[in-house]
Amino acid sequence: MVPLFNVKNQHLKTNFIKFKSNMQPLKYLAGYSSDIQDQVQSLIDQDKLGQFLLKRHPEIHAIRTDKALYDYTIDIKNQYLRKSQPLSKVIFDDKISLSHQALGLHSYVARKQGAKLKAKNEIRISSRLKKVPEGLLRMVVVHELAHLKEKDHNKSFYQLCCHMDGDYHQLEFELRLLLTLIDAGKNPYS
Ligand SMILES: [Zn+2]
Numbered sequence: 161m162v163p164l165f166n167v168k169n170q171h172l173k174t175n176f177i178k179f180k181s182n183m184q185p186l187k188y189l190a191g192y193s194s195d196i197q198d199q200v201q202s203l204i205d206q207d208k209l210g211q212f213l214l215k216r217h218p219e220i221h222a223i224r225t226d227k228a229l230y231d232y233t234i235d236i237k238n239q240y241l242r243k244s245q246p247l248s249k250v251i252f253d254d255k256i257s258l259s260h261q262a263l264g265l266h267s268y269v270a271r272k273q274g275a276k277l278k279a280k281n282e283i284r285i286s287s288r289l290k291k292v293p294e295g296l297l298r299m300v301v302v303h304e305l306a307h308l309k310e311k312d313h314n315k316s317f318y319q320l321c322c323h324m325d326g327d328y329h330q331l332e333f334e335l336r337l338l339l340t341l342i343d344a345g346k347n348p349y350s
Pocket residue numbers: 262265303307313
């Protein structure tokens with residue numbers, strides 16, 4: 161009789177699991193503890209992560225144009241950062257990827273003008289944020305506005321983010337959860 165399981169098979173199985181998890185790392189959640197990553201993975205495995213997000217944020221925002229995004233951003237800026245440098249432009253940009261670093265966003269665009277490099281205050285928001293809940297868009301807008309005052313991701317940068325939105329860290333976590341689901345082909349908002 162052939163045993164169903166032997167040491168050799170066990171070894172293969174372990175390698176397979178390892179291989180599989182290497183193929184699908186929680187790349188947006190790499191900065192969080194392994195405890196949190198395990199909990200998220202378990203919600204994904206049970207197909208419950210989408211429900212979790214829908215409960216927290218039932219709907220997507222209604223900001224459809226660059227003009228509406230500009231107005232939305234200026235409203236927040238006027239409320240919290242009235243005295244900081246003016247913003248020349250706020251747009252959705254197809255070319256901005258959300259997959260790297262601090263969600264891969266850019267506030268400062270260096271423009272060559274004559275011999276001088278002049279920094280121009282533009283906020284470009286990834287087009288991937290066109291169909292997400294308002295809170296998740298707001299978190300990214302707040303992040304970019306904070307860069308008008310603080311270029312680095314230091315303590316005062318995050319204090320400023322939390323001043324503009326007390327839920328900043330939770331919203332960033334939830335945006336990362338949504339991006340994880342989108343990459344897995346399980347966008348709860350599509
Ligand atoms: Zn940043």
